């Protein structure tokens with residue numbers, strides 16, 4: 001265990017708060033933004049299918065189009081960028097891109113490849129809702145990493161679920177295959193976030209089984 005890394009991560013996690021007031025007109029250097037997005041994409045995902053896609057909105061005109069979609073939350077226009085985290089509801093289709101290379105390079109055998117592809121295909125055919133569930137589940141992991149990566153670089157964020165999905169899809173011509181997971185505003189804080197508390201772990205952790213617990 002590396003204590004130096006652990007304490008840095010703890011600090012980043014504990015200092016992240018949802019910031020809703022940003023210094024306007026701050027452009028995040030492209031290299032920094034790309035690094036944040038790349039770090040977000042190191043998140044784990046089912047079968048490494050990497051369900052996330054990031055629609056990055058920085059142009060004033062597009063922020064103005066996003067503003068009513070996000071019910072006029074001012075942070076949309078004041079932040080440096082709005083990242084629309086999308087989830088791939090048909091992520092099973094990229095399985096060959098992920099495992100084909102491993103097969104060709106000899107990293108996995110044909111048998112392992114066939115098993116993996118078969119499992120993925122069966123899982124995606126197993127229910128009508130699995131594609132959306134997987135897209136949101138896995139996309140959310142990347143969203144969280146994005147917020148922490150941004151914080152570690154000195155930027156702040158706010159996750160936003162308050163937006164009109166249909167309008168977003170229509171306005172930004174999001175293909176049917178992708179489901180909006182959340183928006184994330186990203187920028188330079190103009191002031192501290194509101195305070196927010198958390199339940200103590202006694203309220204959120206259930207040991208072993210609910211049977212012997214007072215938790216509901």
Ligand SMILES: Cc1cc2nc3c(=O)[nH]c(=O)nc-3n(C[C@H](O)[C@H](O)[C@H](O)COP(=O)(O)O)c2cc1C
Nearest residue numbers: 016017018019020158159160161162163182193196
């Ligand atoms: C899925 C999700 C949706 C949220 N939607 C909004 C939103 O639409 N507008 C907003 O200002 N904050 C939104 N928030 C931020 C929460 O209010 C915030 O995370 C919570 O109050 C805890 O505060 P903290 O993030 O500063 O710790 C959302 C957070 C999550 C995770």
